[in-house]
Amino acid sequence: MSEEEVKLLVHKRGACAENQRDAQERKYEEFEVLYNATCLVIESLKDALSTSQIISVAQPEAAQQSQVIVQQQSLRAPLPTFDGKYEHWPRFKAMFQDLMSRSSDCDAIKLYHLEKSLVGDAAGIIDSQTIQDNNYAQAWTILEQRFENKRLIVDLHIRGLLNLKRKTKKSSKELRLLLDECCRHVENLKFLGQELLGVSELFVVNVLTAALDKETREHWESTLDHGVLSMYSVTLKPSPNFQKPYGQKLTNSVTSPSSATCELCSGQHPNFKCSVFRSMTVSQRIAKVKECRLCFNCLRKGHRSNMCASEKTCTKCSQKHHSLLHQEYPDVATIIPEKQEVEATSQAVVNATKTPAEISSEESVSNALVSHVSTQKPRFPLKEVLLLTAVVSLIDDSGRHHSCRALLDCASQVCLISSDMVRKLRKQPWSTNTEDVGITCKKKVRQGIIVTVASNHSEYKVDIPCLVMPQVSGIIPTRKIKMSKWHLPVNISLADPEFHSPKQVDLLIGNKFFFSLLKSGQIKISDDMPLLQETIFGLVVAESVDVPQQNVVLSNVVTENIDKMIQKFWEVEEVPDAPSTTTEEQLIEDHFMNTHRRDDTGRFVVRLPFHESVTKLGDNRALALKRFLLLEQRLQRRPELKQQYEAFIDEYEALGHCCEVNEAADLADVKRYYLPHHAVFKLTSSSTKVRVLFDATARSFGLSLNDVLQVGPTIQNDLLTILLLFRWPQFAFTADITKMYRQVWVDDCDTSFQRIFWRKTPTVPIRVLELKTVTYGTASAPFLAIRSLLQLAKDEQADFPEAAVVVCDHFYIDNVLTGADTETDAIRLRDDSRRPFASCYQAVCPVADIEVV
Structure with a gap:
């Protein structure tokens, strides 16, 4: 039967029923694939046979056998494979095209070989139509459009260099793996035309050597000449000393420290x-x-x-x-x-x-x-720069003048005044919330004030808004300046006659007013004397003067006492001591150890840890009933809320977490407590928008349930520690325990303290339900639930050691944040962490897949 007859027979679908049309189409597609594959094999056999016959006529018998073998080997030669990773594409493309260019096969056979070379993520990329049409060129177009992204491939290799895994110990195997990984990325970059030149070569050397372990790094450093830059090619060809096995002593007479x-x-x-x-x-x-x-x-x-x-x-x-x-x-x-x-x-x-x-x-x-x-440079300056100081008058609300030493500072954005001067002026500051930032410190400023500043040498007055600080600046100047060799003019008005004497400054005038205070006049006494600058307040002394070398330099920044700053630093950085166990905490721990048990299904059963004051527990039945009736009226007005509330209680009862009790059967000496309950909205929840909260603080006569329950200590790692541990692994996952509190049963002796009222409609009698599990809202619930979780880890530690570590160190309440260094280990750890919970918890639900962090 010819090819046309076969196709004609297949396409005769008129006799096929309509409901069998899809099945017929699938059969037809399967046949087409098999047919094309068969044709390719036949074509390859025909080409091999014809080539063999031509060679047998032209060559002697011995040569004929040799040539036939060569031809057959070329057909069975292993082809390069491509797994769909972008960084492997350039090399695969070059190798495959070079191999196909040497072959005389038709495009159909080349396409067949190309499809078989695509494995992993690359398998199936070539569509069936292209294969059916034997369109070899179109197949390459599809692959090139998908994987021909040079920028992405270069980025992948650079990222691979940056993420070279650091060697943790001296090992020739690890060293070889490290060098092979580095060479692979570098050679691929070279293949893409990205040669290592200049800084890029030094960069790769730095990254590679940083991944060495300490001892190997020291050995490598010892082989280098001092101050000589190490090139990449030299780094991969270390000296004979560096190539010696570990444990042998280096003998380099030039660079080795030992010789x-x-x-x-x-x-x-x-x-x-x-x-x-x-x-x-x-x-x-x-x-x-x-x-x-x-x-x-x-x-x-x-x-x-x-x-x-x-x-x-x-x-x-x-x-x-x-x-x-x-x-x-x-x-x-x-x-x-x-x-x-x-x-x-x-x-x-x-x-x-x-x-x-x-x-x-x-x-x-x-x-x-x-x-x-x-x-050597002098450690301290031999000159002191004189800061511009002036004595001014501050006018209070009564019109009285108060003498004040001011500092003119063009580098300050604000004006400052000391709190002592504010008290002298008897002004009431206004509140502010400003942060004054200096060169070495930062201070919060809570008050501000407007002061009137007047010149002692003119009629000039100006209102200046100032921030109030305990101290404006340090003592200015830092030491007394000798003026015996100074020859100042006689009839001059100095803004600060005692500028040379160390004194306190109570006012700082900043940049906003600084330049408006300056005048054009200047006096230069001599080349070795400072400059006198004219201002509205008088002449100020500027520039620098020769002084004995000193160990204090004024930077015009008020800092705290260095001892206090260091003390604060250590107080902030200090790791708190592990808290000692109190008597009450030890009592609740002993109570748990003496009373907890596991039932036939493996679930934990605990007793409520009461204080001795449990005898003073009040009767709150009437209060709880009243609050339930109010809740019932609210639910009647809001049908949607009522529906969700009923669903919550129905689930509670269906899971066996509560059961109905007959109050008439209670014994006279039975202690009981009724938990009022109400709805809590949690719009951010992806599952339940409405949750029922039980109120164990309600009291009528006497104490509430939470008043007589022990709270228990914190027994899990704090959130900061867990987050720091979570940042350590490369692959991480998160999970939580479904209904964690309700996975732990409360002993039947104590369920009478967890009663609630409930009915769906006002037309039916009110039911009394007893909650049989640890109840959210009671004071001891967090401790009992978490302590049971840790006890589970202890009980199952022998069978699940890694899972026990996860439970003890990586759980925060009911959420786990952990991971591993490889994806395989992370998946295994995730699965192993579920197994200890199988018998005593309903489920540990993952909330995120394995992710790289």
Whole structure:
């Protein structure tokens, strides 16, 4: 039968009933697939047979056998596969197209091979119509449109480099896996035309070495020449010392610390470990370093300290020199006296008692010390900048003038006044809520005031709004300035006649008013004297003056006492001690351990933990009945609410969590309590919008139920700890326990304390129901539910150790937040965490799939 006859026969669907048309279509499609596959196989066999025959005619018998074997092997050659991952697409495309370009197969066979090469997520991407039409070019178009995204592929490889898994221990296997992973991403980037050049090469080296474990990193560092940048190609081809198995001692005579030659004593150890060098005084060490031409910072040869690439500095002063060369220097003025003659004279007197060798050695030390000090920046300024101060008058509401020392500050956005000055003015501040931010501190300001400022040298007055602070600034200046060499003009009006004396400042005038106070006049006394600037308040002294070197610099920022700041810091950062167990908490723990049990189904049964005051529990039946009747009237007015409320109670009863009781059968000595209940709306809930809340605080005569119940301690991790643990795994999941409180039964002896009134319509008698499970709203409910959960973890720990850890450390009330480092482990942990609950809890419901966090 020919191909046309077959198709004609298949398409004769007129005899097919209408209800069998779909089944017939499916059969037809299955036949088409089988038919096309068969045709491809036949075509390949025909091509192989024809090629074999041509070769057998043209070649001798031996050669014929060889050529036929080659042809058959080309047909059975393994083809590259593509799993649908974008980063694997470029290499697959290049390999497959190169292989097909060497083949003489028709497009139908090439399409057949292409479809078989698509596995995993890539399988089935080529549609059936393209396959049916044997359209090899269209198939490639489909694949290229889907996976030809160079930017996305490059991003995937860069992300792979950034997420290289850090080695946790020294292991040649882990090291090889790390290098293979890095090389795979780098080679793929090169294949995409993204070569490692310049900074990108250093970047990859940094990422790769950061993933090494500490010991391997140290070994690698020891193979590098000091200060030389390590290239990627060099990093992947470490020195023979680095390639030695772990446990063997490195023997690199140039870079290995274990065999380095000391430049100071020629011993086999690093310079800084030289015992002879360490036994010297600091001055002798400095002289020795200079003599050997070593770096002052790393004690190695070949460069100066200002060119040293080492990030390490002195541990005592953080300056760029080695800690072994640290010396508490006196002031520069004492090291390099102004008069060399004094130095020469004093040195001659000392040298008279020393040998020529000692004199030569100490001269070297002195020269090294002076050279080193001269290259260091002064730790503190040798000049003090004078801040602009002026004495002004503040006018109170009675018109009286109060003298006040003010600071003119163009760098302040606000004006400030001290609370002491406000009290002198007897003004009532207004409330504000402002934050005053300085260079090193931040303060809340609660009050403000408007003050009238008047000049003592003119009729100038201005109202200035100020923020009230306990202290405006520190003492200005920080020390008294000697003015014996100053020659100020006689007839001048200084804004602050005692500007040179340290005094308190009570007013700060900021940028808003600063420039309006300045005038154009200036007086320059001499080149070595400060400038006098004319202002509305008089002449102010500006610029800087020479003062003895000091250890205090004023930055015009009021800070708290450093001891108090450090104390506050440690108080905030301090981890609280684990709270000790109180007597009451121990009693409720003992009560749980002595009274809890598990029934035949595995569920926990607990007793309510009462105080001794349970005898004072009041009779609240009448109150609970009254509140139920009010609730019933409310539900009658709102049918939708009534419907949801009834559904809640019906479910409660259907699950066996409550049962009806006959009050007439109660014994005379039975204690009982009736729980009023009402509806609570929770619009954010995805399941139940209306929940029933039971009120255990209702009292009529005597105490309420919650008054006689013990609350219990907090026995779960706090939310912050759980969230921090949740951030640790790479793959995470969340879940919760369905109706957690109602999974725990209350002993029959105590259910009489959990009674409610209920009926669906006012036309039927009121029923009394007893709640048989731990009830939300009672004081002890959280402890009993959570304590049962932890007891479950303890009971099932032997069979489910990982799940027990999850229950103990990762649960917050009824919600769990946890995960694992791999997706497989996370799924296994999720499934294992459900199993301990199978016998005693209805379900642990996942609220989110496994996710990468």
